[in-house]
Amino acid sequence: MSAHPPPRDEVPGVAGRPRRRWWTARRVDSLAGYLFIAPQVLGSIVFVLVPLGMVFYYSLHEWNVLAGTFHFVGLDNYRQLAEDPNTPSVLRATAFFSAGLVVLDLALALLLAVLLNQKIRGIAFFRLLFFSPVVVSVVAWSIVWGFLLQDNGGVNGILHAIGIDGPNWLRQGGTSIVSIILVQVFKNVGLNMVLFLAAMQGVPPQLHEAAQLDGAGAWTRFWRITMPMISPTILLASIITIAGSLQMFAQVSVLTQGGPGNATNVLVYYLYQQAFQFHHFGYGATLAVLLFGIVLALTLVQWRMRRKWVMYEV
Structure with missing residues (x-):
């Protein structure tokens, strides 16, 4: 008769045959893993997949809340x-x-990250200065810039002081959408700047030192070493920025309300108009499906x- 105890996952059974324990170590570990991911999975189902399915469903119907009608209209x-x-x-x-927005935001963020990736005294103040607009409320930021960009606002006041007659920035088609782009770039450029700055600080300094010993200049080292090393972060920032740019609503709503004409009437604001101003919820859902398709594509x-162009994927 063996003096060794039964394995951990087995217990004595009938007629001396071992009976496997149901709660094995592997099952316990699997259950713990499922419990850890359950909140994220449930949140994705409830707040992403279900609403997305409902949007597709509503896009095939005409729903008039005021008249209390809801009927299928197909395509x-x-x-x-x-x-x-x-x-x-x-x-x-x-x-x-x-x-x-994407071009200006990414380019300016990369430039700021390069300038602020220096080991000089007081550099933390400038990093905080450029990042601070990110934490400001979008509505509050847009309201302040709405006053500054008026015909007699602060921006034109500064231009007038140096002899330049500035336009009515938010009431002319050629300058209105450019103004909104610049307002949003100043608001969010700090976020991509921090991402790029963190990526640059993760580049091994030995690579730059070796390239410098071989005679590589500052531009060559940046283009041949820094850019490839931070390319995954650039991919992440571009995906986030493009998806965010297609969903800008508050800035347009506060500054121009889609005007003048349709110069700043972007897809998200047009969706809002159709669904919540004109009460065409079915057509608004269709515009939401179009927006989803563009972002996904x-x-x-x-x-x-x-x-x-991402180094680790080549």
């Missing part, structure tokens, strides 16, 4: 979207706003292109 809302005379101008404003394109 009529999508046909209306294709025939809507405002669709081209809305998509054009959305594309211009998103492209301008751009994200997938960036994710596929990562193999060409």
Whole structure:
């Protein structure tokens, strides 16, 4: 008769045959893992997948809250979207706003990160200075800039002091959307700046020292060493910035309300108008589906292109 105890996952059974314990160590570990991810999974189901499915469902219906009607219309809302005379101008404003915001935000954030990645006294103050607008309320930030960009506001006052007659920034089609882009860039550039700064500080200094000994200049070291090393962070920042630029609402609502004309009537604000001002909830859901498709397509394109310019994916 063996003096060794039964294995950990086995207990004595009938006629001397071992009976496996149901609560094995592997099952306990698996249960712990499922419990850890359960809040995130449940949150994604309740707050992402279910609302997304409901949006698709509502886009196939016409729901008039004021009249109390809700009936199935099939693809009529999508046909209306294709025939809507405002669709081209809305998509054009959305594309211009998103492209301008992404290019300026990423370029300025990268420049600031390079300038602030220095070991000099007092540099922490400037890092805090550029990051502080990120924590300011979007509505409060937009209201302040609304006053500054008025015809007789602070910006034109400064320009007038140096002999320049500034335009009415928010009431002219050529300057209104540019003004909103700049307001948003100043608001959020600090976030990407911090991401780039953290990535740059993670680059091994030995690589720069070796390149410098080989005669590489500052620009060569930045382009050949720093940029490849921080390329995963650039990918992350670009995905976040593009998705965020397509969902800008508060700035347009506070500063221009989509005007003048449709110059700043981006897709999210047009969606709001149709659903909550004109009470066309079915058509608003259709615009939401269009927005989801655009964000998804751009994200997938960036994710596929990562193999060409992200160092760790090559």
